[in-house]
Amino acid sequence: MTGFDIIVVGAGPVGLAFAASLGASNLKVALIERRSVADLGQPAFDGREIALTHASVKILRDLGAWDAIPYSEKSPLLGARVLNGSNPFALSFDAPAGCEKPLAILVPNHWIRSALFGVVRTLEHVSIFAGSNVVAAQVKDGGATVNLSDGRQLQGRLLVAADSRLSRLREMLGIAANVNRLGCSMLICRVRHELHHQRIATEWFDDKQTIAMLPLATGVSSLLVTLPANEVSRLVLMNDAAFVAEMNQRCGGRLGKMSLASSRHAYSLVTTWADRFWMPRAALIGDAAVGMHPVTAHGFNIGLGGQHRLANGILEAWRKGTDIADPTLLRRYETRLRLSAAPLYHATNMLVKLYTDERPLAQVARHVGLRLGQNLPFVRRGISAVLRR
Ligand SMILES: Cc1cc2nc3c(=O)[nH]c(=O)nc-3n(C[C@H](O)[C@H](O)[C@H](O)COP(=O)(O)OP(=O)(O)OC[C@H]3O[C@@H](n4cnc5c(N)ncnc54)[C@H](O)[C@@H]3O)c2cc1C
Structure with a gap:
């Protein structure tokens, strides 16, 4: 069994950005991803061209990923x-x-992913478990335990789901979601x-x-x-x-x-909205929390902003020496994400309904x-x- 401060499941663009954001600390982070290291290092073109807001560009620049994109x-x-x-x-x-x-x-989405992975792989305190699937997870008062498909077991003080809009981890944690x-x-x-x-x-x-x-x-x-x-x-x-x-x-x-x-x-x-974005010792980020319809091009922007807020709260707690999974910190993250994402999420769904009705x-x-x-x-x-x- 291996111990970490934070276990992140999913090295998509939001999980990678979150691990990179924690690079300013010496918190021990485990990043679990079912894709191979080769795929993470050189992801293939996947068709998606992400319309980045200026706020997102600033976050990527501050993380050192923006200049790695040609x-x-x-x-x-x-x-x-x-x-x-x-x-x-x-x-x-x-x-x-x-x-x-x-x-x-x-x-292009694959360039965002490869630039962020380039940052994460240099971080001393981040251990990457590529080619690994999470098969079981549970949280208790003291922390979280995660079982990988290869039989390894990891423990952490905080478990973070960044494993897409159809998040398996969200289900394992018993958090319901509105999946459409x-x-x-x-x-x-x-x-x-x-x-x-x-x-x-x-x-x-x-x-x-x-x-x-x-x-x-x-x-x-x-x-x-x-x-x-x-x-x-x-x-x-x-x-x-x-x-x-x-x-x-x-x-x-x-x-x-x-x-x-x-x-x-x-x-x-598929659009998704999780019933809650946190529970004791766990949080949801990126599409695992809010999976937007792509028509208004905002899913990644919202996920990137959300992980940035959560990481900042954790970094502040780490600097003060307080609990990095403090319920007040996680609740504040949820409230802010709800406030910023809900208007866009619902407006987008209404727009889609109106424009697909013949x-x-x-x-x-x-x-x-x-x-x-x-x-x-x-x-x-x-x-x-x-x-x-
Ligand atoms: C067609 C399309 C166009 C889009 N255009 C835009 C746009 O213009 N602007 C914008 O802001 N957003 C856009 N989006 C949304 C954006 O792509 C997503 O919001 C973003 O990819 C979410 O990132 P994520 O890291 O949360 O999840 P994902 O990208 O889904 O990554 C999840 C990761 O978790 C891994 N994983 C899953 N399950 C497990 C497991 N059990 N164990 C280990 N690893 C696991 C997966 O392999 C994957 O790498 C678009 C989406 C689509 C579909």
């Missing part, structure tokens, strides 16, 4: 346009006039196109499909298509030529003729909603401000 992989997002079907009217989000900051910066399987999937790939994207993202809601195009390098965008799950499975299995032909037809030439520029990736859409009344509501949003500058400014946070 400049060519950082694509500034200057604005966004949301459209209802073929109606040319667009709800626009732009940086305020005179503001030099982009709305957000798009960075939406029955649709998102297909993502990079495409080359003839017209310039002007660094503006476009999202449109058509008959039974939602399409978004996120601007990357010149003439290249990330294409995200949300469809019923069986349709996405069909698109994944298609040969490249048939796939490109269908995508050109679905996109209606918005950015000119397109060709495929990457592998294709599919994600089934009934005529919903279509009218969408149109009215877009017009209203455009004519109420505080709505647009509010959303842009959230993006620029």
Whole structure:
């Protein structure tokens, strides 16, 4: 049996950021991840382009990960346009006039992961248990015990679940969650196109499909298509030529003729909200606490901000020599995360409901909603401000 101060389960981007944030202390951290070390060191492209807010960029910079991401992989997002079907009217989000900051910066998820892993692997007090699955976990007054698939047992003063929106650890700890399987999937790939994207993202809601195009390098965008799950499975299995032909037809030439520029990736859409984000000797971070719908591009931003707050609370306790799993500290983390995540989580779910409802009344509501949003500058400014946070 091996003893640690903190056991983190899951070395996704949020678990890695949390371990890196604790690097300012000499707390002994165990980071358990089922993927191999090779995969952690050089993760493969997974289709996701994460729209990072300025607050997230600052956290990554402070952790020493931002500069490890090549400049060519950082694509500034200057604005966004949301459209209802073929109606040319667009709800626009732009940086305020005179503001030099982009709305957000798009960075491939695999680059965020590899940059954070680069930081974590240099930390003396972090032990990485890669290629290991957690098969059992329990918390008692004195601390937490975790059993790994290879038979090893670890003990810690605090157990942190960062093992995704379908967190097994959350279940093992007996924390309930509202898990909403939406029955649709998102297909993502990079495409080359003839017209310039002007660094503006476009999202449109058509008959039974939602399409978004996120601007990357010149003439290249990330294409995200949300469809019923069986349709996405069909698109994944298609040969490249048939796939490109269908995508050109679905996109209606918005950015000119397109060709495929990457592998294709599919994600089934599930949103989650845990009933609680802590219990004695344990906490949930990242998607294990709040699993957002990707349409508003905020899941990682929320998870990164949340882990930052929790780590700061722990570091403060460590400096003072008090309990790093003090219930007041964990409760404060939960309250702040609830306050910052709940409005976005619920607004996103409402938006998704409205925009995936094909009934005529919903279509009218969408149109009215877009017009209203455009004519109420505080709505647009509010959303842009959230993006620029
Ligand atoms: C299509 C798509 C687009 C997105 N775009 C954006 C965006 O633009 N902006 C944004 O902010 N967010 C975006 N997100 C959300 C973002 O990707 C997630 O919020 C983020 O990945 C959550 O990180 P995490 O570390 O909490 O969880 P994950 O990334 O899910 O990582 C969990 C880790 O835990 C490991 N694990 C799981 N179970 C175990 C176990 N039992 N034992 C050991 N290890 C385990 C897994 O292998 C994995 O490495 C998007 C999501 C999707 C699906």
